[in-house]
Amino acid sequence: MSSEVTPATTRKLRVMSGMRVTGRLHIGHYWGTLQNWTKLQDEYECFFGAMDWHGMTTAYKSPKEIAPWTREMIAEFIAWGVDPEKVTLFVQSRVPEHLELFMIFANMIPMGWLERVNTWKDAIEEMKANDTHNLGRFAYPVLQAADIAIYRAQKVPVGADQVSHLELAREIVRRFNHLYKAKLPEMSPLLTEIPLVPGLDGRKMSKSYGNTLYLTEDSEKDVKKKVNLMVTDPARVRREDPGEPTKCSVYGYHKLYSTAEDLQWVEEGCRSAGIGCGDCKGRLAANIEKLSQGPREKKKELLNNPGLLDSIIDAGCEKARKEAQKTLEIVRSNMKW
Known part of the structure; x- marks a missing residue:
């Protein structure tokens, strides 16, 4: 040695x-x-x-x-x-x-x-x-x-x-x-x-604005509800109207949570009116949940086992x-x- x-x-x-x-x-x-x-x-x-x-x-x-x-x-x-x-x-x-x-x-x-x-x-x-x-x-x-x-x-x-x-x-x-x-x-x-x-309304994300999406506190149902309230391209009034993803808050979140394949689906579908805003938001909510589910369960386990969490902190x-x-x-x- x-x-x-x-x-x-x-x-x-x-x-x-x-x-x-x-x-x-x-x-x-x-x-x-x-x-x-x-x-x-x-x-x-x-x-x-x-x-x-x-x-x-x-x-x-x-x-x-x-x-x-x-x-x-x-x-x-x-x-x-x-x-x-x-x-x-x-x-x-x-x-x-x-x-x-x-x-x-x-x-x-x-x-x-x-x-x-x-x-x-x-x-x-x-x-x-x-x-x-x-x-x-x-x-x-x-x-x-x-x-x-x-x-x-x-x-x-x-x-x-x-x-x-x-x-x-x-x-x-x-x-x-x-x-x-x-x-x-x-x-x-x-x-x-x-x-x-940005926050769900396009402004700075802040608890005081009520526009936050919490990491694990929000349930799958909460995530869907909040995503459905997000601001989209204002020029897309009707389902058949084409939109511009870069003017939509939902697209910005897709860039964080979604795959390259999903991004292409959003870009092409939005600009051609091939998908609706509801379709786009539904895919985003599913991708957010996919990333959040494991950590949500892990956090719950830790908080339900205070002895283990205390030992880690100590x-x-x-x-x-x-x-x-x-x-x-x-x-x-x-x-x-």
Whole structure:
């Protein structure tokens, strides 16, 4: 047996990503994040989290809802293919080191850095209207930087439109390294193609608009009902009128859920009026159900077996916390604190 040590250069790069706990997951979460996670878990050392402290920034009036949402989120991750044997799955609040590093970062970051954050400036009126104009939301980018740095992650999967958000986290780590002659990794984006998944009415998908299609909460009957309400090409008034698929919300969903053969059937049938909108929607609903049925059952099994789910969450949080504690040892050593 060889006694050679594996060179450090061959170790997998470390990735950190998480989802803010705000309620049940919809299909945008799968196509935008979960599908990508299932690919990354085979290529990188991954830390994936249910970020409940971030959820508290808007759900602070109803905190009792956060715990069940968090458990359901972890079950959803696993149901859709995230493997707890391959990745470290954790709950943010179960790793208190996130908050300790947040406080260290918060005390060294100039207020001006946060006041310039576009997502804060652009949403001020909305936050005031719904009573979420709070310190937690203002300091959100600092906690986000701590979330990544606590695992010494080198890569963060983001879409091209989110790169600027990650840059502030890099600046925070860079300032820490400069002040304390430290070498925490400066995280960089792992660019990911994130498809735009509109709501059922063509607007942005949002629970507040009531235009969401949930990943597993919707039954087969619910899916059919929601798909039947989707907006189609407005020029196609009668069944015999030809349509243009690219002007139809249903076609956009077909591109996510359907085969190349089905897409050709939709394109040709719609433009020639060979199929009706009801036919098109029926095929889409069937394809959505085909993808959702297995994860729906898997999630149900996990939630009906709380002991198993708890053991998975406990093991993941313990592993995450050990790694986070290592980071704080490094941080305190550099700070000579």
